[in-house]
Amino acid sequence: MRIFLITLHIIVSAILVSMVLLQKGKGADIGAAFGGASQTVFGPRGAQSFLAKLTTGAAILFMITSLGLALTTSKKSSVMEGIKQEQAQPAPVPLAPPTQAPAPSPAK
Numbered sequence: 001m002r003i004f005l006i007t008l009h010i011i012v013s014a015i016l017v018s019m020v021l022l023q024k025g026k027g028a029d030i031g032a033a034f035g036g037a038s039q040t041v042f043g044p045r046g047a048q049s050f051l052a053k054l055t056t057g058a059a060i061l062f063m064i065t066s067l068g069l070a071l072t073t074s075k076k077s078s079v080m081e082g083i084k085q086e087q088a089q090p091a092p093v094p095l096a097p098p099t100q101a102p103a104p105s106p107a108k
Contacts, residue, residue: 002072009065016058023051 048056 002069005065005068005072009062009069012058012062012065016055016062019051019055019058023049023055
């Protein structure tokens with residue numbers, strides 16, 4: 001199930017990015033370059049195009065798959081859960097360095 005969600009999420013995200021890139025902006029007309037469309041920039045836009053409706057649907061599907069992935073991930077506590085832990089062994093105590101007898105003084 002998780003693999004299916006990840007695959008669907010990747011496909012939907014690629015579709016969503018491509019749909020957003022295919023759409024033209026609000027002020028993409030030639031009249032907008034000369035200030036002719038300034039009255040309609042913030043006004044009603046009219047009916048949505050088919051591509052805009054598909055983008056909205058892809059965005060909703062993207063959010064649903066994101067939520068589904070978040071829920072399935074939260075049920076797993078850890079990736080390392082199945083790994084057997086080694087028992088901690090105390091560190092070996094280092095031996096004291098051997099003491100050397102003082103060197104004999106040279107004979108006089």
